[in-house]
Amino acid sequence: MTSVAARELADGEVVFVGIGLPNLACNLARRTHAPHLVLIYESGAVGAVPERLPMSIGDPALVTGSLMVCGMADVFQLMLQNGRIEVGFLGGAQVDQYGNLNTTVIGSYQHPAVRLPGSGGAAEIAIHARRTLVVSKLSARTFPARVDFVTSPGMRRDGVTRHELGMPGAGPVKVITDKAVLEADAATGELVLAALYPGVEEAEVGAGVGWPLRCRPRLARIDPPTATELRLLREVLDPKRLYLRG
Amino acid sequence: MRDAVARFVRDSDTVVIEGFTHLICFAAGHEIIRQGRRDLTLCRLTPDLIYDQMIAAGCARKLVFSWAGNPGVGSLHAFRRAVEGKQAPLLELEEYSHFGMVARFSAGAARLPFWPLRDYMGTDLPRVNPRIQSVTCPYTGERLATVPALNPDVTIIHAQRADADGNTQIWGLVGVQKEAAFASARVIVVVEQLVDETVIRSDPNRTAIPGMIVDAVVVEPWGAHPSYAQGYYDRDNDFYLAWEAISRDPGAIERYLGEFVRGVPDRATYLAKQPGLAARLTAQPHLAGAVNYGF
Numbered sequence: 001m002t003s004v005a006a007r008e009l010a011d012g013e014v015v016f017v018g019i020g021l022p023n024l025a026c027n028l029a030r031r032t033h034a035p036h037l038v039l040i041y042e043s044g045a046v047g048a049v050p051e052r053l054p055m056s057i058g059d060p061a062l063v064t065g066s067l068m069v070c071g072m073a074d075v076f077q078l079m080l081q082n083g084r085i086e087v088g089f090l091g092g093a094q095v096d097q098y099g100n101l102n103t104t105v106i107g108s109y110q111h112p113a114v115r116l117p118g119s120g121g122a123a124e125i126a127i128h129a130r131r132t133l134v135v136s137k138l139s140a141r142t143f144p145a146r147v148d149f150v151t152s153p154g155m156r157r158d159g160v161t162r163h164e165l166g167m168p169g170a171g172p173v174k175v176i177t178d179k180a181v182l183e184a185d186a187a188t189g190e191l192v193l194a195a196l197y198p199g200v201e202e203a204e205v206g207a208g209v210g211w212p213l214r215c216r217p218r219l220a221r222i223d224p225p226t227a228t229e230l231r232l233l234r235e236v237l238d239p240k241r242l243y244l245r246g
Numbered sequence: 247m248r249d250a251v252a253r254f255v256r257d258s259d260t261v262v263i264e265g266f267t268h269l270i271c272f273a274a275g276h277e278i279i280r281q282g283r284r285d286l287t288l289c290r291l292t293p294d295l296i297y298d299q300m301i302a303a304g305c306a307r308k309l310v311f312s313w314a315g316n317p318g319v320g321s322l323h324a325f326r327r328a329v330e331g332k333q334a335p336l337l338e339l340e341e342y343s344h345f346g347m348v349a350r351f352s353a354g355a356a357r358l359p360f361w362p363l364r365d366y367m368g369t370d371l372p373r374v375n376p377r378i379q380s381v382t383c384p385y386t387g388e389r390l391a392t393v394p395a396l397n398p399d400v401t402i403i404h405a406q407r408a409d410a411d412g413n414t415q416i417w418g419l420v421g422v423q424k425e426a427a428f429a430s431a432r433v434i435v436v437v438e439q440l441v442d443e444t445v446i447r448s449d450p451n452r453t454a455i456p457g458m459i460v461d462a463v464v465v466e467p468w469g470a471h472p473s474y475a476q477g478y479y480d481r482d483n484d485f486y487l488a489w490e491a492i493s494r495d496p497g498a499i500e501r502y503l504g505e506f507v508r509g510v511p512d513r514a515t516y517l518a519k520q521p522g523l524a525a526r527l528t529a530q531p532h533l534a535g536a537v538n539y540g541f
Contacts, residue, residue, distance in 0.1 A: 019318055042344060043266050043419045055483050056317035058267020060476050063418045064532050071420045072266060072291075073352050076345040081364055100368075109374045110335075115326045117315030119343035120292075124365050153368030165367040166389070242318065 412460025
């Protein structure tokens, strides 16, 4: 999943990096095919080159050797709202049929069964990044037809498109899971099956989402991680298995 | 610290202890717990462990925030216990995104009533927080989201160094500390090091907070632990990991607060109880090149 996410990043792109697997994927890309990737963290580190895998997005290693450190008002106004972020990376406790993400509550807002952390910068990243990549493990609990709460908007909400709602960015064009890659259909905004991991069948992916999953006419097969990617992930980037567990 | 909190932090105040991962003033939070402040409205982008501790200690009536988790680890369980389930929540919430909170501080610092931002369309946040509103731009006709100014009663900022007048220099991640300080009625600055005014004047671009807005300067080395101070000590990630188990269990939180907060008179005693910190966390040198300020 991490190496598939890393391959989505082109060399030289400006990426808004979130905590967890996105962080790992961006640092893997930087050490393989995209050495000129510009990593921007919402904490204010721009062009970060962390020597250790940051446990948080405010790690001191993001500052040491970075191109710029700015305040958070600058991050959100001058970088994100200004349109400088090419790729935003998001995760979600729930992802729905149109790529709306929930990181706020499971159940009702007033009396939640599970209180999740909330938006952080995710809502505005989903609105402004020129495209968004979502990373989440596939399961029917995580991929319901409708999320309990829309923290970060996807392609469509109650029949209204994100363009009609006035969002500048293209939204969650790809959802990378541990079994398959889903893509937002250009016409409808619905997430459809686009590519399968080695050894995974269509039906297995369909069982992991809460809506009748449509497929692209031709499904791509995803290459397994290369020896180099595996070595970097396991021995260099995350030897303590902070993010690679499970 | 005892005097600054006694004098400037009152029951029912709106209190901000800012710092994004970096420079979170745990020493001030612990002193507020020791002095038994009640009914506080606590505001921060990321409540972090410090507000989880203050919630568990009964200091908070309301939380204003944008991301309430333990970064890279999991949950703030005292916070979750206060708001989850069928019972009436023990804590009132006012929730934004990071950009919303940053914009609230920007408005507060500029003494404007609100701040416009292109945000929140398609999200449920305005549905659960009626203070997120919108306005029509008089120039373009565009609908923009608005958030109200946040003007705290007191803001507490941790920093690397200040002079006796409170001219305060910060490097590394600077978060929203400057905006939060300018937005506030009262400002307490807590520093690793007190320096002479000539040190401040030798590098004026590094000054984030001018002494003219500062009410108290407290010198408290390691006052941000288990958060960090760039160039002084690293973040104590082991403690952030350990908080997951402590905060899951109300009895364990009580024992922690009893031993490390209420059971110690001051920060120095807190540090003396953890003799390995300096060896484990002291920062390696990575010095900046000097620049010429001459004319």
